Amino acid sequence: MTIQSSVPTFADRHIGARRQSDIDAMLKAVGYDSLDGLVDSAVPDSIRQERPLKLDSALSEVEVLNALRTLAGKNKTAVQMIGQGYYDTVTPPVIRRNVLEAPAWYTAYTPYQPEISQGRLEALLNFQTMVQDLTALPVANASLLDEATAVAEAVLLMRRANKNKSARDGKTVLDADCLPQTIAVVLGRAEALGFEVEVAHLSQGLPSGDINGVVLQQPGVSGRVWDQSTVITEAKERGALVTVAADLLALTLITPPGEQGADIAVGSAQRLGVPLFFGGPHAAYMAVREGMERTLPGRIVGVSRDNAGVPAYRLALQTREQHIRREKATSNICTAQALLAIVSSFYAVYHGPDGLKAIAGTVHTNARTLATTLRAAGWELGSDSFFDTLTVRVPREASKVISAAEARGINLRRIDADTVGISVDETTTPETLSAVSAAFGAGPVREAAGFELPGEVLRTSDYLQHPVFNTHRSETQLLRYIRRLSDRDLALDRTMIPLGSCTMKLNATAEMEAISWPEFASIHPFAPDSQTEGWRELISGLEADLAEITGYDQVSIQPNAGSQGELAGLLAIRGYHSSRGEGQRNVCLIPASAHGTNAASAVLAGMKVVVVATAADGTIDHADLNAKIEANRDVLSAIMITYPSTHGVYDADVREVCDAVHAAGGQVYVDGANLNALVGLAQPGKFGGDVSHLNLHKTFCIPHGGGGPGVGPVAAKAHLAPFMPGDANSQGSTGGATGVPISASRFGSAGVLPISWAYVKLMGATGLTEATKSALLAANYVASRLNEHFPVLYTGESGLVAHECILDLRELTARTGVTAEDVAKRLIDFGFHAPTLSFPVAGTLMVEPTESEDLAEINRFIEAMITIRREMEQVASGDFSVEDSPLRNAPHTAAAVVSSGWARKYPREQAAFPVSSLTQDKYFPPVGRIDGAAGDRNLVCSCPPLESFEN
Secondary structure, eight states: OOOOOOOOOHHHHHOSOOSHHHHHHHHHHHTOSOHHHHHHHHSOGGGBOSSOOOOOOOOOHHHHHHHHHHHHHTBOOOEEOOOTTOOOOOOOHHHIIIIITOHHHHTOOOSSSGGGBHHHHHHHHHHHHHHHHHHTOSEEOSOBSOHHHHHHHHHHHHHHHOOOTTTTTOEEEEETTSOHHHHHHHHHHHHHHTOOEEEEOGGGOOOSSOEEEEEEEESOTTOBOOOOHHHHHHHHHTTOEEEEEEOTTGGGTBOOHHHHTOSEEEEEOTTTTOOOGGGOOOOEEEEEOTTOGGGOOSOEEEEEEBTTSOEEEEEEOGGGSHHHHGGGOSOOOOOOOHHHHHHHHHHHHHHHHHHHHHHHHHHHHHHHHHHHHHHHTTOEESOSOBSSEEEEEOTTOHHHHHHHHHHTTEEOEEEETTEEEEEOOTTOOHHHHHHHHHHTTOOSOOOOOSOOOOGGGBOOSOOOOSGGGTTOOSHHHHHHHHHHHHTTBOOTTTSOOOBTTTOOOOOOHHHHGGGGSHHHHTOOTTSOGGGBHHHHHHHHHHHHHHHHHHTOSEEEOOOSSHHHHHHHHHHHHHHHHHHTTOTTOOEEEEETTSOHHHHHHHHHTTOEEEEEOBOTTSSBOHHHHHHHHHHTTTTEEEEEEESSOTTSOOOTTHHHHHHHHHHTTOEEEEEETTGGGTTTTBOTTTTTOSEEEEOTTTTTOOOOTTTOOOOOOEEEOGGGGGGSOOOSSTTSOOTTOOSOOOSSSTTSSGGGHHHHHHHHHHHHHHHHHHHHHHHHHHHHHHHHHHTTTSOBOOOOTTSOOSSOEEEEOHHHHHHHOOOHHHHHHHHHHTTOOOOEESOSSTTEEEEOOOTTSOHHHHHHHHHHHHHHHHHHHHHHHTSSOSTTSTTTTOSOOHHHHHOTTOOOSSOHHHHHOSSGGGGSSOOOOSSOOBOHHHHHHSOOOSOOOGGGGOO
16 A cells, blocks of 8 residues: 655645635635636736746755755855944844744734733833933934934934024034945935035044034944044034934943933944844934934834833834824834844843943953054054054055955955954954954064053943843843743734734744854855855845846845835936936825825935825726826826735726826836735736835745834836945945945845745745735635625725725724724734724724634634624623723733722623633733823833832
């Protein structure tokens, strides 16, 4: 007898509803006999691609990991002493394994539902407190994308916030000792927005003329540390605002920016436990003086209270979000680097103030040791005052020294033919110091003598005095603290997260496994190409696959967030028009329903936003579109459309829209946020798009990490290829692109690219296409099952949705008083993260089940929603008022349910166990409903004193 078995493919593991009986049941509910029949009805013929994707055949998990090992083996690890804003570091294993590699942390979504995000919010509040203490400024955000873009954000903040009449329209001045990649990114942003930037040696004083803002670097890229208080005072006297880009580890020893009079501090937290990752992802930070907090870009975590008076964390000042403020937004950034900020915060918690100071002291002593040795050998140093970086003058011998160091397994920085940079970090050993000395021909290492930091720059103030930074010293303590925080959250490892537009799908373990391998994680972004062959092969392969999937000619993976991909695409359009002598084309048409970052990105690209109305059925209003095109024909730059639409529908008129804009001389930007409904079925580069950004943290499985990392590659047709993102590092290759650099490193957040590379290889063309079809089936199944309870707001011509559906609660709210927010909070009692709340239409919920959820989980969500609908009817029938209902009082904590003072109009069982399936593995939120408005009125954006947690 022959025994036959079918080994499941990875696609079988990735797609939740794979049993034919489940597929048939879902199809029956939707009203179709086959999955292909459903797809043929939902996706317009006018956009369907003509052939299957040309990708390699799907590999098994074992084969993919072997292929990644081969690529990793083509990279050469070295002792990284290049510096320039990037340092090797030690990620404590307890943090690496239990945070960076733990699905409870990396699969979580942005904490817009704070009651189920208390763990990551506390970790991010720790990050803010760490930054505030080290910079001596009172308010910090919960991370930005990288240091260069953080400085660019600070420059724009200074230009907005400066109210001095003479300085308001003045130039921005950057110190020549700023990181080169930072200067390049700022110059690119300034060119698009039309303001002047001057680069000057600020240690010699300020240049003449009106100055809006000044940016200093401490320590400088040369390594020099100096007392900047005099130039800061002079800048203030002339009406300028001041930003200092500061190294957080150095700030344990040197005077912080706030104490020197700076208005803003920015920088990177990378060296606090986050691997080099070939350039990212790394959490940048920004802190501001009092009075600037309400214009601070990015996310801020604050402290409020729940409905029982218990202190609780939440995102503060959410009215600044782009989907509300649109073209008036202060920034286009909508993601952060939350996961990496959390890693850095736990690093600070683990080491505490004494540990960080000890690490910094060792780094400084090792740098002094090298300085003593090299000067004794006759080499000239750029400065006698430094923290960790030496600039050494070696006339005509830089290449010789660099090569000698590389032969010893060490990378140094080649500044020019006569100058070499050396940056010491916490991993530097005595053997490393000896090898560097030998590369310079300097002989045995001498004991450090002299080169102490001058008294005027030494820090005297305390930092990190809160108990959280002085408690978790042992691994046992930290392990339990990490576990305690993760238990307060809901992530994908616990439950479905049905967030429309966010595509919260499986982040497979095999896809994640390679990111922390040293051969990928320990590579400096400016390492020689001879050491990065594996990285570059992986990246070029992924770019080629993404080009094939989207139908475009070229892809750049440099943008490190979707918003940055938008900006890159619009800057490419801007560059294209300018190259043709049509620089006057600066109007960007944006449908009223578009993602809010679209408008903010257009403004940052120097464009004027003109809104196009939405028709009653959710499509673009063609009469208004044609009128806006005609009114702006000579200045039309582009239109930004999302496809499928932001309403979750395949609009049949997309080619018509593209043709109308092209006929007027404009370009078409297709927002790729909803690409999960297109892969294998339609290609934006073929149905009218000139450029798109993609969200690798959505369609291509990079996890959201509690609000970042994200990667937003930009894909373009050949005519826009020359204007794709350039390289901010002047010593690197631009790959032929002449466009504006978007982020600090050549390949952006390269460290997470193995995830998407693995996903594409594991799925293959057939698997990717099946995933798209399954996502459509899941969304239409949810829509058909819930439509009688919560009407589906928009559908396509066939009555179907794409990969998500909008549930309209507005009539129910008018009749019962129960809001969409009430439903979102009540879902927590069922163990679910809420769908997207009130976007793109106020008073609605947008549901995206994705292809990764199985039928049982989808049915569990449907049961929860139907049960909630019955509770709404209880309000309508007068069983209890909306104020007394379980909906308005949700979510229910364990403390509330077991309280002896229970006096609510509904039983405890209904509060905590509204359906029988919750009797096991019940999730209780750690806090009740949070009062966000009260928190916004009384901002508390750092770890509060313990007495505030009384009551």
